[in-house]
Amino acid sequence: MxxxxxxxxxxxxxxxxxxxxxxxxxxxxxxxxxxxxxxxxxxxxxxxxxxxxxxxxxxxxxxxxxxxxxxxxxxxxxxxxxxxxxxxxxxxxxxxxxxxxxxxxxxxxxxxxxxxxxxxxxxxxxxxxxxxxxxxxxxxxxxxxxxxxxxxxxxxxxxxxxxxxxTPVRGDFFRYTRKEAREKLGIADDRPLLLSFFGSLGAAVMNDLMVDVIAQECAQGAPFRHIHGGGRDFQRMQAALSRKGVSLKDTGVELREYIYDMPLIMAAADLVVCRAGASTISEISAIAKPSVLVPSPNVVADHQTKNAKVLSDRGAAVLLPEKECAGKPEVLLELLNGLMADSARREDMSRNLREMAVxxxxxxxxxxxxxxxxxx
The missing domain is CATH 3.40.50.2000 (Glycogen Phosphorylase B;)
Structure with missing residues (x-):
């Protein structure tokens, strides 16, 4: 064959x-x-x-x-x-x-x-x-x-x-339960975990926004855990946080250059903030992970917005256009604080994802x- x-x-x-x-x-x-x-x-x-x-x-x-x-x-x-x-x-x-x-x-x-x-x-x-x-x-x-x-x-x-x-998804994404993933990551407290990452196209805009969001999270006492993948903007983000006088030590907030163990981190997460590319949409749908989708405005035929709309129209994700949050950390942080404190809404999103999934x-x-x- x-x-x-x-x-x-x-x-x-x-x-x-x-x-x-x-x-x-x-x-x-x-x-x-x-x-x-x-x-x-x-x-x-x-x-x-x-x-x-x-x-x-x-x-x-x-x-x-x-x-x-x-x-x-x-x-x-x-x-x-x-x-x-x-x-x-x-x-x-x-x-x-x-x-x-x-x-x-x-x-x-x-x-x-x-x-x-x-x-x-x-x-x-x-x-x-x-x-x-x-x-x-x-x-x-x-x-x-x-x-x-x-x-x-x-x-x-x-x-x-x-x-x-x-859409096929790597088997690694089904390897861990949330409890198992949190234990493997050494998470001992009960704070929910936010995972955020963005692709290379237009990522600078969102990474600049995340610097301000992370700074405000820390100022609020880090009410939830947060892992962010900065990618090519990692060093620039580190420098920006340092200029703001923000230390992430012992906060439960992490800035990583790359997230190499994505299946593990995503399994442990309670909410994901990311772009809406086909691979990412498939992964969060397969494991029914609640998300805030910020489509890249720089892709052909605005495919990412169309992907995100399929989920948001079914109550399976929140669609947040980049233009509505760029330069406005308070907009994104208010949304995140609300979702991280509302486990019932997150469960509704997960249930709607499971109903859509094949x-x-x-x-x-x-x-x-x-x-x-x-x-x-």
């Missing part, structure tokens, strides 16, 4: 494919896996670290602008489409897949489209609530479209092809794909 996964651009596209690749190999000893991504894409670094081979195609995006630079870029993209088509066919000729699965990213288009024309069983999975340009185009030619939420079905021209499967998304997707191959 040869399975080809094509994905790229963001972790939200790559992680589901890796989770599925592992499941196929666990269930089918001897199963061969190949990934295809875009030249220079994030996937060319992440996929080999997971132990899988990856090939690439030369593909770029279209820019929605009529500036000379954008027109030149789009002409290059048209040229690359022809080039990537030849590369995709060469990869299919060599690997001879029994199934081709696209999980998003521009590289998915030439590979999945070429496979569909050869009548190889094909499927796409969309982690975002609203399909991107690539998924929408491929939905017209593939055999099956798999989505994370029921609300996503209406965004496709052929809803009869759509199967609500949920139990065991990886298994559901696996069975859908196996059935597709049998049918093919």
């Amino acid at each position: 040869n399975i080809l996964f094509t994905c790229g651009g963001t972790a939200g596209h790559i992680n589901p494919a890796v989770a599925l690749a592992r499941l196929f190999q666990e269930r089918n000893p001897g199963c061969r896996i190949l990934f295809v991504g875009a030249d220079g894409g994030m996937e060319t670094r992440l996929v080999p670290k997971e132990g899988y081979d990856i090939r690439t195609v030369t593909i770029t995006n279209f820019q929605r602008s009529l500036t000379p630079a954008a027109v030149g870029h789009n002409l290059k993209t048209l040229f690359n489409m022809g080039r990537s088509k030849k590369q995709a066919n060469a990869i299919l000729n060599e690997f001879k897949p029994d199934l081709v699965v696209g999980t998003g990213g521009y590289a998915s288009y030439p590979v999945v489209n070429a496979a569909a024309k050869r009548h190889i069983p094909t499927a796409v999975h969309e982690s975002n609530a609203v399909p991107g340009l690539t998924t929408k185009a491929l939905s017209k030619v593939v055999d099956v479209v798999m989505v994370g939420f029921e609300e996503s079905r209406n965004h496709y021209e052929h809803p009869e092809k759509v199967v609500v499967t949920g 139990p065991d998304a990886s298994e559901h997707i696996y069975q859908t794909l196996v059935g597709l191959m049998k049918k093919g």
Whole structure:
């Protein structure tokens, strides 16, 4: 059995494919896996670290602008489409897949489209609530479209092809109960735990805000525990807190550069404040973790706001636009204080998440794909 996964651009596209690749190999000893991504894409670094081979195609995006630079870029993209088509066919000729699965990213288009024309069983999975340009185009030619939420079905021209499967999440996220995670972290008191982190796109705005929020938390006597991942802004945040005369020692408030043990920290947390990328949405949905979602305003087609709205419309999360809290720490802190003191509301959010979630998304997707191959 040869399975080809094509994905790229963001972790939200790559992680589901890796989770599925592992499941196929666990269930089918001897199963061969190949990934295809875009030249220079994030996937060319992440996929080999997971132990899988990856090939690439030369593909770029279209820019929605009529500036000379954008027109030149789009002409290059048209040229690359022809080039990537030849590369995709060469990869299919060599690997001879029994199934081709696209999980998003521009590289998915030439590979999945070429496979569909050869009548190889094909499927796409969309982690975002609203399909991107690539998924929408491929939905017209593939055999099956798999989505994370029921609300996503209406965004496709052929809803009869759509199967609500949920989105695969790493097994580590299900390893600990809240009690077990808190014990492993050495948390001895009863204060609830807030986890906050933001992606690299526009993270500086939110990290600047979190400096003021953390300072005010400490001034209030740290009524709840708080772990914040500062990422590339870590040292700048440290310096800003120092200038404010804020010491985090023995407060239960932590500023970390990176949160390497995310499944453990998220299991221990009572509330998460974060962006609304596909991976993060999938993780908090899978473990029913209450959240305040602050979508990045810097992503294509405002996907993060659409992701967050699916949850907030069902009472499963709070949607807080960045423009409503940027530079206003009192706005975010008032919201956090209210939620951290209201366990009943947090439980309502968790219950609503559980009602939305698809139990065991990886298994559901696996069975859908196996059935597709049998049918093919």
